[in-house]
Amino acid sequence: MQVSQGSARTETQSVTKPERMTGAEAIVRSLEKIGITEVFGMPGGAILPTFDPLMDSSIRHILIRHEQGAGHGAEGYAISSGKVGCAIVTSGPAALNTMTALADANLDSVPIVIITGQVAASLIGTDAFQEADIVGASMPVTKHSFLVTQAAEIPSRIAEAFEIAGTGRPGAVLVDITKSAQSEELDFEWPPPLDIPGYRVPQKPSKKQVAAAARAIAEAQAPVLYVGGGAVRGNASRELAKLVELSDAPVVTTLTARGAFPDSDPHNLGMPGMHGTVAAVGALQRADLVVALGARFDDRVTGRLDTFAPRAKVVHVDIDAAEISKNRYADIPIVGDLNQVLEMLNAALEKEFPSETRADLGGWWRYLNRLRDSYPLGWTNTDDGRLAPQYVLKRLSDLSGPEAFYATGVGQHQMWASQFISFDHPRHFISSSGLGTMGFGVPAAMGAQVANPDAVVWCIDGDGSFQMTNQELATCVINDIPIKVALINNSVLGMVRQWQNLFYNERYSNTKLNDHDAEQVPNFVKLAEAYGIPGRVVEKEEEVDEAIEWALSINDRPVFIDFRVSKDAMVWPMVAAGVSNDDIRYARGLAPTWDGEE
Amino acid sequence: MSEQLHTLSVLVENKPGVLTRVAGLFARRDFNIKSLTVGETERPDVSRMTIIVDAKNNAPLEQVTKQLNKLINVLKVVEMPQEDCVERRLLLLKVTANDETRTAVLQIVELFRAHVVHVGTDFVVIESVGTLAKLEALLASLGPYGVREVAQSGAVAIGRGSKSLTDQIKEK
Numbered sequence: 127m128q129v130s131q132g133s134a135r136t137e138t139q140s141v142t143k144p145e146r147m148t149g150a151e152a153i154v155r156s157l158e159k160i161g162i163t164e165v166f167g168m169p170g171g172a173i174l175p176t177f178d179p180l181m182d183s184s185i186r187h188i189l190i191r192h193e194q195g196a197g198h199g200a201e202g203y204a205i206s207s208g209k210v211g212c213a214i215v216t217s218g219p220a221a222l223n224t225m226t227a228l229a230d231a232n233l234d235s236v237p238i239v240i241i242t243g244q245v246a247a248s249l250i251g252t253d254a255f256q257e258a259d260i261v262g263a264s265m266p267v268t269k270h271s272f273l274v275t276q277a278a279e280i281p282s283r284i285a286e287a288f289e290i291a292g293t294g295r296p297g298a299v300l301v302d303i304t305k306s307a308q309s310e311e312l313d314f315e316w317p318p319p320l321d322i323p324g325y326r327v328p329q330k331p332s333k334k335q336v337a338a339a340a341r342a343i344a345e346a347q348a349p350v351l352y353v354g355g356g357a358v359r360g361n362a363s364r365e366l367a368k369l370v371e372l373s374d375a376p377v378v379t380t381l382t383a384r385g386a387f388p389d390s391d392p393h394n395l396g397m398p399g400m401h402g403t404v405a406a407v408g409a410l411q412r413a414d415l416v417v418a419l420g421a422r423f424d425d426r427v428t429g430r431l432d433t434f435a436p437r438a439k440v441v442h443v444d445i446d447a448a449e450i451s452k453n454r455y456a457d458i459p460i461v462g463d464l465n466q467v468l469e470m471l472n473a474a475l476e477k478e479f480p481s482e483t484r485a486d487l488g489g490w491w492r493y494l495n496r497l498r499d500s501y502p503l504g505w506t507n508t509d510d511g512r513l514a515p516q517y518v519l520k521r522l523s524d525l526s527g528p529e530a531f532y533a534t535g536v537g538q539h540q541m542w543a544s545q546f547i548s549f550d551h552p553r554h555f556i557s558s559s560g561l562g563t564m565g566f567g568v569p570a571a572m573g574a575q576v577a578n579p580d581a582v583v584w585c586i587d588g589d590g591s592f593q594m595t596n597q598e599l600a601t602c603v604i605n606d607i608p609i610k611v612a613l614i615n616n617s618v619l620g621m622v623r624q625w626q627n628l629f630y631n632e633r634y635s636n637t638k639l640n641d642h643d644a645e646q647v648p649n650f651v652k653l654a655e656a657y658g659i660p661g662r663v664v665e666k667e668e669e670v671d672e673a674i675e676w677a678l679s680i681n682d683r684p685v686f687i688d689f690r691v692s693k694d695a696m697v698w699p700m701v702a703a704g705v706s707n708d709d710i711r712y713a714r715g716l717a718p719t720w721d722g723e724e
Numbered sequence: 725m726s727e728q729l730h731t732l733s734v735l736v737e738n739k740p741g742v743l744t745r746v747a748g749l750f751a752r753r754d755f756n757i758k759s760l761t762v763g764e765t766e767r768p769d770v771s772r773m774t775i776i777v778d779a780k781n782n783a784p785l786e787q788v789t790k791q792l793n794k795l796i797n798v799l800k801v802v803e804m805p806q807e808d809c810v811e812r813r814l815l816l817l818k819v820t821a822n823d824e825t826r827t828a829v830l831q832i833v834e835l836f837r838a839h840v841v842h843v844g845t846d847f848v849v850i851e852s853v854g855t856l857a858k859l860e861a862l863l864a865s866l867g868p869y870g871v872r873e874v875a876q877s878g879a880v881a882i883g884r885g886s887k888s889l890t891d892q893i894k895e896k
Contacts, residue, residue: 265745266752270796273741290796323893324737324799448790 144313149277150175152314153241153303154183156284159316162212164576166190166199170216171256173243175308180214188576188605191597193220195569197227198595200238202573204231205556206531208361210292211238211573217245218256221302222263226563228298229267233560234382235359237296239287246306247275260302269297277310281318289320294327295446296359328445331462336470337478338458339417339441343471344479346415346439348490349375352398352427355382355559356420356444356464358552363387365468366419372475374487376494378406380421381559385549390528395494396503399427400701401541404501404718407699407707409494412720413438420444420464423453424560425703433706443467501699501718503545508692510642515542515614515691518670522584522612523547525674530582531556531574535567535591537621539614541697543586565594571609572602582610582678589615589650590639599657602684610677611686613650616693617642624696628714642693654686661686728780729758731811731881734773734792735800735893738764742797746773749795755779755788759813759878765890770799772889774880799893804881814851814877815859816841820870821848829869836862847872 147155153176157165164186169177180187190196193215200211211231215224221242231238245254261273270290272283283301291299343349351373357366363386370377370393377387378398387394396403398410410416416438421427428434431453442449442456443464450459460467505516519542528550534540534557549555556574558566571585592613602609617640626634640646654661660680664673664687677685701710712718736742743762750757759776779785785803792801804811821829821843829848833840838852852862856879863871883889 261741262744265741265748322796325796446794448787448794452787452790 142314142316144315146311147314148175148179148308149280149303149310149312150308151179152277152280152312153284153308154179154185155314156281156316156318157185157212158183160285160288162210164188164203165212165214166196166203166573167214168193168196168216168220170220170243172217172245172305173214173241173308174216175305176214176241176243176303187214188601188607190569190601192595193223194226194565195572195595195598195601197224197238197240198230198563198566198569199573199576199598200240201227201231201236201566202533202556202570203577204236204238204573205358205570206553206574207577208553209237209577210288211236212241213238214241216243216256217260218258221260222258224300225263225267226561228264228300230558230561230563230566231298232267232269234558235296235355236298237291239284239291239299239301241284242300242302243308244273244302244304247304248306250275250304260300264300267298268300271300272302274301274303274307277307277312280307280312281314281316282321285318286320286322290322290325295356295444328447328461328463331460331467331470333470335458335460336467337474339443339460340471340474340478342415342439342441342458343373343375343417343475344484346375347485347487348413349373349415349417349487350409350413350438351375351377352380352410352416352418352421353377353383353386354380354419354421357383357386360420360445360464361552362420362465362468363552365465365472367391368472369468369475372472372481373484375417376409376491378402378409380424380427381544381557383421384544384555385552388550389548390550395498397544399424400429400703401545401697401699402427403498403503403545404699404710404712405494405498407701407710408497408718408720410435410438411707412493415439415441417441418443418456419468422449428453429701429705429707433708497718501712505695506713508695510692510694512690512692513665513667513670515539515616515689515695516546517667518612518614518689518691519543519546519586521670522586522674525671526582526584526678528554530554530584531571531578532584532586533557533567533571533574534585535587535594536562536564537588537591537619538616538624538695538697539586539588539591539620541621542614545697564591567591568595568602568609568611569598571611572598572607575602575607575609585609585611587611587613588620589613589617590619596653599654599659599684603658606682607684608681609684610680611654611684612677613686613688614691615646615650615688616691616695617646618693620693620695621697623693627696628702650688651686657684659684659686661688663688663690665690727758727778730777730779730785731804731806731809731879732773732775732777732789732792733800733802733804733881733889734775734798735765735889736771736773737797737799738769738771739797742771743773745795745797746775746792749791750777753787753791761878761880763880767890770890770893774878776879800889802889804883808885809881809883811855811879811881812853813856813859813879814853815862816849816851816875817863817866817871818847818849818873819866820846820872822846825869829866832862832865836865838862
């Protein structure tokens, strides 16, 4: 088990003497004791008592402009740092505004804790001003949620929230605290008792199953390591690299796993699934063994489930037992912490199956390399003379390098970012995968920059996605959070338009955000300037490098580039929704030829 | 498709909102609940739910129990084997029973080892405890006399062995 900063149980500090204080002070004190150094939030009536002691706290509070931004900020912070992200907002509308972030974090196993104010306990159920049953509303979209009505409960509930969010399969936790509980007094002691008898984190993985997995890997003629976000959340990159070295197996990294294994390593075939590489999709479809590591067989990866990896035996390692055999039957299930399982698996491979006794992967690699050489990621020049978005992202990656962090919104730009940015490190790609939340980019980049103040943090956004949360640029400017925004501006809701192009006979119902050729509404550079951010428009290929270098040269405030890209650019390859991965299209009407392996 | 019913005993923390979480889990994941009953156990901090779930038309039972186990307030989930547990439901029904039919109704009550718990001028209220099959048979037998109102509980179940389920949650 890795020790997260959010775990009260693993705190080594000495026990404090009881100290009389208000519930509000106890909230702030608990967060300090847990080790929280930054929170995102906005005050309001029901959380006002807590914002008062927060002013004297060592915790840096970043005042956001919309509570959704607080939630995604906490997510960007958590994904990029591995710590638990935290946000504090008020009741009713504010709490509801965080629901999207809670659901987003929960689907992508991102550890965040959101603290919401609630009306006084005596007013609950009276339809009081700014009252909403936020614990009830959050139940389906969180790992857990608490309603706190008494001051004395506060330290325990907050400690439990961080314990639950940060351990096991990470997730989103909400703590809703009544205004009366914040105002009452309690005797504060730390660490507080934890009362979560029903919460269990998987212990030792089964040795027998690990041995079976090692045997399966040693015997496989055509294995694939299908690596999911669990490899990032579980800090398993080093052991994963060792497994690749030992097994010589090809690796595919899902959207949440980009960077868990370096793109620069020839074993990495790229991303599988709907917009994955032909080699990654082909490898899974032809594999005789799929080793799923912290991956959940999401429909965007598998395509039509009953035709996914039809020949393959499945080894499935996951910390969440409920993921195993949920979508695809696991022949060898292993429940446990991925890092620990990989350590055991590597030891078993080394000891029991020295490399000379293993199956020869020569033929498999020749087949995969042919796929990779025949169907590389690429693009064609645009017809309208506008930029190819893929080119922009390729240059952005080349010039910024693998040490930079990249947060995205949701849409075509997100897929191009995953495809054309080279990732060498885990936690450097910050994207809304499971929920597909447009508007994730700006606040997530903000959170990543707060957690990594000296790093280059790019927000790659679409013009549709950007307009959902761009008000957090004000937060970035005022709080010295110098994110760099690369707007991939095609004037349309690009991914939806792509589906209209392919599946709705080019009837573009309500996907045009702007007249592509007239003056842009809004004028994004003027908008950036209104926020006090330098911005420029880039329309020609020869301007791309210079603009990126210009952005990289500015580090004391946010910077903005409006890349005008073709509205007709499409994301390829593509597997249509609900279709077999065998029917992947490399470009419009162009299917790869699979032919047999050697 | 025919039903494939499983009886689950679920020990949960006796706290507000726990029933909502369990019921919500079933609704959200499209698991079909046939019956759900809740009551306190011998330990006041623990409640016991008996849930009968149809695991044929939607998710396999394993997925149901795994998802239940993920709920923070759930302490223990056990499938009750049909042959090794006692399962009972309570049925209350109001049956027309006038001077002409009362004797016949009472005979049926006697045959099923049910009880009359209230008598009116032209009706009786009957309680019966038993398996679903027994209660259905009782209802069918009384049908011709005029069943006016029926109130039924869900099932409760307990294992036949000497061990207590609540003891097992201490072992964790």
